[in-house]
Amino acid sequence: MNAAISNMEITANMLSKNLLPNASFELDFGDTVPTNWGDTQNELALQLHLDLNPDEIGITQVPQVPPRSEAMDDTIDGERAARVETEATPHETGESSSTPVGHLLSPMVSVVPCTPYTISVYARSDEASAKLEIGLWTHPVDFTQSPDSLSYTLPLSTEWQRFLFTCCTDELEDRAVVDFKVTADKAGAVVWFDAAQLEWGPQATKFETRRNIEAVVAGRPGARPRQGRRDSSLIHLNDGPLKLSLTTYNHAAEAVNEPITLEVQELVGGGVILAHTLVDPIAPGRNERKLSLDFPFIGEFRARLIAGDGEQISPEDYIFVNYPVFEETYQxxxxxxxxxxxxxxxxxxxxxxxxxxxxxxxxxxxxxxxxxxxxxxxxxxxxxxxxxxxxxxxxxxxxxxxxxxxxxxxxxxxxxxxxxxxxxxxxxxxxxxxxxxxxxxxxxxxxxxxxxxxxxxxxxxxxxxxxxxxxxxxxxxxxxxxxxxxxxxxxxxxxxxxxxxxxxxxxxxxxxxxxxxxxPRVPPNDLQRPFRNEGPWRLWQRFQGARNLSSYTxxxxxxxxxxxxxxxxxxxxxxxxxxxxxxxxxxxxxxxxxxxxxxxxxxxxxxxxxxxxxxxxxxxxxxxxxxxxxxxxxxxxxxxxxxxxxxxxxxxxxxxxxxxxxxxxxxxxxxxxxxxxxxxxxxxxxxxxxxx
The missing domain is CATH 2.120.10.10 (Neuraminidase)
Incomplete structure (x- = not known):
């Protein structure tokens, strides 16, 4: 266990019905790399970035085709579902395995050690050979090994079905990642997921999202410098307002008057330099809103969305830079x-x-x-x-x-x-x-x-x-x-x-x-080093869309x-x-x-x-x-x-x-x-x- 968990934290964990953020997949998974569902750059999943063969740089366990959120006509909850494709997985030799596999990893969440939890999810596939296994990782994720808890293999069909799996967490671990693993006879088979839930106790209850209002902030498409670089979505220029895109999802059937505060912090130092409260009613369903903010600041920043009760409602921070622009004649x-x-x-x-x-x-x-x-x-x-x-x-x-x-x-x-x-x-x-x-x-x-x-x-x-x-x-x-x-x-x-x-x-x-x-390079035997320099390291990983590991400083x-x-x-x-x-x-x-x-x-x-x-x-x-x-x-x-x-x-x-x-x-x-x-x-x- 990383730190002692108080009785208050244990009670809060048990009362939070669904521990998974963005559990009906209404918000995008990230921009340059997955940063909530599909995230492989957290403390438990980072091992996937290690080179399988030290003599063959770049062959890792990170999926070549990351999962993504897509709009669908028929969903269990909301307007979107998660799309996962099977792909041939590499061996240490660089050759592919015989059984194509796909993974949908949840964001890392806090759990209570030595406690029963139930995982549930709806899934379907048009591929007749598609199968599902539900796993829970509390030790580092390694797709060549089995998770701490693993369900039986479950066949999928073309119709939505709800699959359940109850397991217990390790007695010494207080963090977990849910793993929905799919297999099929061919690469490129598509499996859809919706309404995922991780809840305390031995039985599944009716699906509910973690919060009625979920939101994420990102760079606005079309407002970014286009240089043919993967890092452009993180870059803003100090030649006008800061242009952001706010996506909200209201699971209720009517508009909700819940203020959301956009908080911007310095990436190094953590000082809050902007707190902008949005007070407009949040309409039902998924809504996208363009923000243009006066932002007289230059440097590296992280933005997050805070609800009226003080809890962060964005599933991840938006890390970005705002850089100056010098004219040729500037003196x-x-x-x-x-x-x-x-x-x-x-x-x-x-x-x-x-x-x-x-x-x-x-x-x-x-x-x-x-x-x-x-x-x-x-x-x-x-x-x-x-x-x-x-x-x-x-x-x-x-x-x-x-x-x-x-x-x-x-x-x-x-x-x-x-x-x-x-x-x-x-x-x-x-x-x-x-x-x-x-x-x-x-x-x-x-x-x-x-x-x-x-x-x-x-x-x-x-x-x-x-x-x-x-x-x-x-x-x-x-x-x-x-x-x-x-x-x-x-x-x-x-x-x-x-x-x-x-x-x-x-x-x-x-x-x-x-x-x-x-x-210095990240040593394979100490994957916690990047998280001692977390903000700068995450910015660097995201702007280069890195699959493998290089430096932590x-x-x-x-x-x-x-x-x-x-x-x-x-x-x-x-x-x-x-x-x-x-x-x-x-x-x-x-x-x-x-x-x-x-x-x-x-x-x-x-x-x-x-x-x-x-x-x-x-x-x-x-x-x-x-x-x-x-x-x-x-x-x-x-x-x-x-x-x-x-x-x-x-x-x-x-x-x-x-x-x-x-x-x-x-x-x-x-x-x-x-x-x-x-x-x-x-x-x-x-x-x-x-x-x-």
Whole structure:
């Protein structure tokens, strides 16, 4: 049992006649993925997403054809029924089983341990070979095994029949999922279900819905950005009212005056930012209503519907994002405080560069202002370095023969190249035209190389994500390597934290702060990890329509060193949504640390974000800055602090270069052309400063 159940909760469970929400299937099951009936992303059903064969990614037990709610002329209750199709189920080899199967899983509900319950449902099928088994799972659902309780096999007919099954819950479990399993001699056989009920006690009673009024809120079709992406139903843009669709079902024969409150919370933090009460009478049957709400907020949110008695009546939360839209001529930066929208002025320009080799548009994370006031940025084509001498207002391009990792304060270019398990370091004193060998760093195969940071004492430090031992296949661990002789020799690596794509920043206090992309996979033996990060994980799973499991967090991890990078401590997350990665930072003259990172969850209108710390990255101010909101694919960024004479005469201005990749990949063979692409790779230069 997950937690002790009080006598009050036991009594409430027993008095609730039907424990199943949306039990006559009048509300849709979800948008990108099933989120009430058919939900496979709850604590009991998540195991279905595991790969059956680790060597064959993507073969899972998740149904290829999810169940859905459909309108019918003849139903037992209401206007709709649940439609389930049989399909060939995969084995570990990827081959299909001989008996096609379909499953209709209920939402996960609370039950009383060691207690009798009765399950009932109406079902029918036009397929003569169709059969039904009723099961109750209180341990993790696994279709290759039997549930905790399972009925006999029950033949179906073309007429609606009510099927009953009484069983007892496990004495240690307080959650359950009902499983209506159908089989047939052929794939594609359709079985219909209606009026499902789970009730306490050994006998079935007349069907009743859990509540007379049921409702669900979702994105409004036709009001969404259409980019050919599965995630579009979750995306709203802050260029007008928030457009939602409210579906209600009133099981009574007459209109009901029951207020419903639409409550919107921040996905991270949970603060309620909107409570909109709907007081119009709810007509009998299924009704759809369009909502257009003033919503001056940006970020990630969850919406739910609350009845007058305070109980949630929507079977699941609607998780969505509301993102800014920047016009091409926009000269500013949008930021939020507690999700409310504000703006600050900024100077924006697009670098005069075209990627002729690939779809990327990234710069190195560490930009350096040289002693001659030059700032250099290596472009993703590998052969172009953009150079500015006026703080990012205008740019020239240099052609280099090696990709530049960083530029030292004296203008020396450094390159770092993987070569047979080590990294070769080279230097150029003629802006990348010719190169001389400098030193080597012992690394591993497939390293993820960060930017070299030149410390105030002249020494160099570089973070590298490497395989941590000869026998390990992964994941990467970031190590710091240091050189005190200009890069000719390097120390052994000191481990920082798991991850890759790292950057190191030297702070005014002498402390080093490391930023590392951390992307741990869900371990098969601990499927509760996603639910420790539930809101962000559910958003990520839904916008990508995921069938398999990947990450449970995908964010930037910080670590710090007080001894020049020999040891690291204070490892902690710096971002909290999945698909937030590749972070870096700068420190302003007043000591504030500005942390910038890429946000791709979802990718459409994702982009670069930033936030500010007054205590070296231990805590963060409430403001969240939206540097870009690209309609294509967010790239990476690099930043530096401009001296006053390259800024506006005042200290504390930041130059940030932000990449925007093409909307999809292309090959690297031959020149890249815009044919068939709406967005070509580009890099924006943004001169800005955060609010005081």
């Amino acid at each position: 500013g930066v949008v930021y939020t405080k507690h999700s409310a929208v504000h703006e600050i002025p900024a100077e924006r320009s697009v670098l005069p560069w075209t990627n002729d080799r690939n779809w990327y548009a990234d710069t190195q994370a560490t930009l350096i202002v040289t002693d001659d006031d030059e700032i250099h940025a290596q472009m993703s084509d590998g052969h172009t370095v953009m150079c500015t001498r006026d703080g990012g207002r205008t740019w020239d391009n240099l052609q280099v023969t090696k990709s530049v990792n960083t530029v030292l304060r004296d203008g020396t270019f450094l390159a770092v190249e993987p070569e047979e398990g080590r990294l070769r370091v080279s230097q150029s004193s003629d802006q990348g035209r010719t190169w001389q060998p400098l030193g080597q760093i012992e690394s591993s195969e497939h390293p993820q190389v960060g930017g070299i940071e030149q410390l105030r004492d002249g020494s160099l430090i570089i973070p590298v994500g490497i395989i941590s031992s000869e026998t390990a296949a992964g994941p990467l661990t970031v190590h710091a390597f240091r050189s005190t002789d200009g890069g000719m020799t390097w120390s052994d690596g000191s481990p920082i934290c798991p991850g890759g794509e790292p950057q190191i920043l030297e702070l005014q206090s002498g402390k080093l702060l490391a930023f590392c992309r951390n992307n 995908k964010r930037v991890t910080l670590a710090e060193s007080d001894d020049g990078g020999q040891t690291w401590h204070g490892q902690r997350p710096a971002t909290f949504l999945l698909e937030e990665m590749h972070g870096g930072g700068v420190q302003l003259p007043d000591g504030q640390v500005v942390f910038l990172y890429t946000h791709r969850g979802p990718t459409y209108r994702g982009g670069e974000r930033a936030k500010v710390s007054c205590d070296e990255g231990k805590t963060w101010r409430d403001e969240l800055y939206f540097m870009t909101a690209t309609p294509s694919y967010p790239g990476y960024s690099g930043s530096c602090v401009l001296p006053p004479h390259l800024a506006d005469g005042k200290p504390g201005m930041i130059l940030t270069l932000v990449g925007e990749r093409s909307e999809r990949n292309w090959g690297s063979e031959g020149p890249a052309t815009p044919e068939g692409f709406q967005y070509m790779p580009r890099v924006q230069a943004i001169r800005w400063r955060p609010v005081a």
